[in-house]
Amino acid sequence: MKALEKLIKEAVASGKYKKGTKEVTRFAKGSKLILVSDSVSGRNRGDIEEQAKSNGIPVLSFHGTSVMLGRACNRPHRISVLSIRTGTEEEIRNILSEK
Numbered sequence: 001m002k003a004l005e006k007l008i009k010e011a012v013a014s015g016k017y018k019k020g021t022k023e024v025t026r027f028a029k030g031s032k033l034i035l036v037s038d039s040v041s042g043r044n045r046g047d048i049e050e051q052a053k054s055n056g057i058p059v060l061s062f063h064g065t066s067v068m069l070g071r072a073c074n075r076p077h078r079i080s081v082l083s084i085r086t087g088t089e090e091e092i093r094n095i096l097s098e099k
Contacts (some may be wrong), residue, residue: 031083
């Protein structure tokens with residue numbers, strides 16, 4: 001879990017991320033990992049997963065609400081979906097293997 005927190009903080013600090021269902025769906029290409037909070041509805045989750053699959057991007061369920069994901073990003077608002085555009089292949093693999 002620490003690796004995921006570190007990756008989120010790096011992405012936010014460098015500005016290499018997109019947040020929100022519409023923005024992530026529109027700009028999924030180029031992402032290395034997509035995090036989806038438990039607050040996302042089934043239909044939106046399906047759209048995001050479909051978009052990610054077509055671009056070969058792994059999707060990880062963030063076990064927490066959109067408020068918790070917002071806090072992980074050090075933001076005062078809810079974030080339901082987060083696409084990360086930073087991190088090495090090895091870091092991403094390690095995070096996915098932890099789950």
